Amino acid sequence: MQEELKQAIAQNWLILILVFPFLGFLVNGLGALFFPRKYPRSVSNLMACLAIAGSFLVTAFGLWSITQQPAQAYFFQKVFTWISVGDFQVNFGLMFDHLSAVMCLTVTLVGLLIHIYATGYMAHDPGYARFFTYMNLFMFMMLTLVLADNIVLMFVGWEGVGLCSYLLIGFWYEDWEKAKAGLKAFVVNRIGDLGFLLGIFTLFWALGTVDFAGMRSLIESSPFSLSSQAILGIKVATLAGIFLFVGACGKSAQLPLYVWLPDAMAGPTPVSALIHAATMVTAGVYMIGRLSFVYVHSQTALAIVAIVGAATALYAGVIGLTQKDIKRVLAYSTVSQLGYMFLAMGSAAFAAGIFHLFTHAFFKALLFLGAGSVIVAFHHKEQDITRMGGLNKSLPWTYRTVFIAYLAIIGIPPFAGFWSKDEILYRTFASSNQVLGKYGLNFVLWFIGVTAALVTAIYMTRWMILTFWGESRADQDAQHHLQESPNSMIIPLGLLAIGSVLVGFLGVPALFGGYNWFEQFLEPSFAKALPVEPGVSLFGNEKLLQVILLVMSILAAIIGFLISFSVYIEKPGLAARLAERYQALYQLSYNKFYVDEIYDRTIVTPLIKGSYYFLYRFVDMGIIDGLINFSAKINQWIGKALRRIQNGVVQTYLFVFALGIVVILFYVLGHYFNIRVSLLR
């Protein structure tokens, strides 16, 4: 089990990755704060994009240098000691290993392209400098999250990205709905943070350290430190794994905490692409990858991750089938794809999960930016895809690039999404998790995954058909003004499209004569899943199994395409008739299974109402009112000057006070006599 020693190499340039976005944040922030009207757009453009470009270049350099080192090496930099209390020490320290290198590359590269795109998208928005301030702050926080060498600093980034997401969703705050969406995002994320915090406490309690390298070496040198200790009867690894996964569910929008993500689409489109598709929402997946050495010690926690992931993948896909908002469909699709990533993580196929994260960042960002381009073409007036159509003629470049992303997401070879999705499905099928294996659940999860792939193909084809193909259903006026977006938006689209074609080839499995370079590269960052050899094979032939699974996932995509095609192109009225006939099912999906309403009625309203009516009205005010009547007589002979004050309120306060005293004294008394009695015995 003992791996060869990690080689930690101190570097002093790692901090640069963080410094650039922070400078961008400072310059733009101060500009926006002190010259709200005069701050020139060109400056804030340049600062924001240069900042991210700087980070990207440093990351690229880092990636190159880490390939020059032996496989077990990683870079680190201790910037300063943040907290040191007794045996609890936290550094502001950065760690650049293979995993954070890949993640940093994703964040900075996609981030850079989205920043460039945003200069075009936001060109006519008055809050321009403020927008880029928040964007750069977000990049700073995200990179802190990725580079953190300990879980507390990771939590700082974790909260920070949540905060920025909240600010950016509510960016156009003239709109009540948008502001509300921002608040919802933050509140749901707080629930996740609760889990994250408890996870930190659990790990620190069990291991006595919070930095990743320290935890890992501790666990690997004595694996029993996690499996033998228990809190409240639950194994520490399981407890920590579940707590942290609750955090991941909040941030990465998994069941049942996914509700904020679709609403978050209220923010500007570049934000949706950057934060709510490519980077922040994948933080949960990254965190599990980072802590893989904890997760491999709990089959239960892994099984829960896998089950929740698979369920989310299918569930969100089904909702996506009926949505009408161009961005909302993509939002549910993101939730669904994140589900795939968690399915991979839960099947202990960490590299496969990160691979899907990587490819997904490209094609999903591209889909969102394409949707943004469509929205700009409609002058922000139309987002309903049932009133679009035929855009392939008026927006040719947007259409071409989005089409590539479409092929990637439904899993057509050789586009990026195919390789990563197929890898996940194969790894799920072959999972050796004992908890899953006991009930044959890995086959069930695989089946759910394939079904979700079918659903993905259906709703994405529907999305393409309604938006780009066929005849235009937009009104004449809007059609007249349709025009292709400026180059600052189209060029990033093109680059992302190239990415969506190429990045998949980094992970071509050995079956196709590939080398699976991606997984090889990431391997040193992850703990070894307990047994590595595949648990199942068909007729003793692993390759045959792989081929069959592969064919099935391609089939799912093609069948999905055909279904959508026949419903929306061949028989145009069929969709409406189906919705008519299966009214209940349609409504269920269209209304997102009424989950928002359920949460509202069961949690939010009772909490607010309970607090207001019971605690505030009844206890604080009601009892008081009652006592006012009761003590009306007393009031009569109290002087006029004091009437206002002694209208009974003070008596009540004293009453509660005295009640408290009595209860406490009874407690003390009881305690005393209990002991006395036990002593007398």
Add this chain to the structure above:
Amino acid sequence: MEDLIKIPILSFYDLAGVATPMMLGILALAGLVLDSWIGKKKPSWIGGFSLAGMILILAFQLLLHIGRANLSGDLGAGFGGLIFFDLFGIYFNYLFLAAAILVTAMSISHLEGKDYNRGEYYLLILIATAGMSLMAGARDLIMVFIGLETMSIPIYALAASDQSNPKSNEAGLKYLLLGGFASAILLYGIALLYGAAGATDFLTLSNELARLKMPDLRFFFMIVGIALVVIGFGFKVAAVPFHMWVPDVYEGAPTPITAYMAAGVKAAGFAVLIRAFLYAFAGEWLQTYQIIWILAALTMTVGNLLALVQNNLKRMLAYSSIAHAGYLLVGMTTLVSSNTTQEAFSPTYAMMYYLLVYSFMNLGAFAVIVVLGRERRGGEMIADYSDLSRKRPFLAVLMAVFMFSLAGVPPLGGFFGKFYLFLGAVHSRLYWLVLIAVLNSVIAAFYYLRVVYVMYMQKEREEVIQPGIETGVLINTVLILSAAMVVLLGLVPNQFLDIIFMTFRKFV
């Protein structure tokens, strides 16, 4: 008698122990003379005078601190065992003085042009601070009581100082009545302890507690006495169910005084509780002392749930201060449930740190209310803050910092303070309490963020900016200092922790 012979005259250490309250008292008397001279025409000058004086006393603390840190070991107590001269007291003196300075600066801005702008207002703050300083240094319950009353009586008067405002009168009188009741309870507890142990100083009390065994009736009296002392201070720190006065008094009192109650009075109450449980009430019997556990859980939960439904910012902050008292009681529970004195230091440090952060984030938030009040924008209702980010972007950023810190968002001071407290509780295996605490801090995020949300995301229906008084230099300084402290306490906590760790170094 022998004691008297041993200490024939006041020694240097006697004086050092009471130097800070004494200087504050002298400053107040000097201010009174000055007040009779120019107080009628220029009351703010009295404020300036006391501000300058307090800054000097704060600087003097540095001398005391260095002097005390260089003396090794326990110096014993001054005045025949009445008062400590130690770093713990000096730390709290720093805190009280910093709070009093900020409050005075805030008050000069707040009172400008108001009819209750009088010299004695500032002098009462000085006397209250002297009382707090006595409380933090007390080594005897009688001394604690004297300090408590020296602090409380000026605060009652200050709460009622806005005579033209019925709410302020109401606040003062309510606080006085209930405070009197709490003092009586406390005194009764002290009397019981005296009756059982024959003395009121911490050392004798702890010796007697260790000596007496369970069936002894004197032991029973002592336990009841301790419970009553806890209740008396539970009132001052606003623990549920002794919290009912808090919202009314916080809402009615002039805003700077409210800030002072949140920052100073609470810190003084906890200073005494910490000291008492470290020195006097320590012992193995404490481990079964679950009252504080229950108080902590109740206080957090009730405070947070009630804060959720408030529309008045001062009332909301009042309930939030109750909730924060609950978090601090989590620290007390950890302290009480620790086995050794060594172990008890960790939650002590956590509470000391939390009180510092808490003071600054509250002072800052109240200072924002003062600013808006000066500009005739109201400022007491949460709705007054709508669209503040556009009208006063810088003020909105500062308010957001205070709110995020109160909500415990990293990397601000409030986060680390809470984290440190809860970590200690996890160490002491108080799992359920930690779970309740963390759940509570999730709920708390709702109402703090509501303010940020109103500032940044709600558009005001109509622009109603009436000409008010321009923002002053003093209040801006208060705002920036508080915000800087909140950020620094989160980013470089160790610089502050080092000072805290020194307080009990002699034991380690």
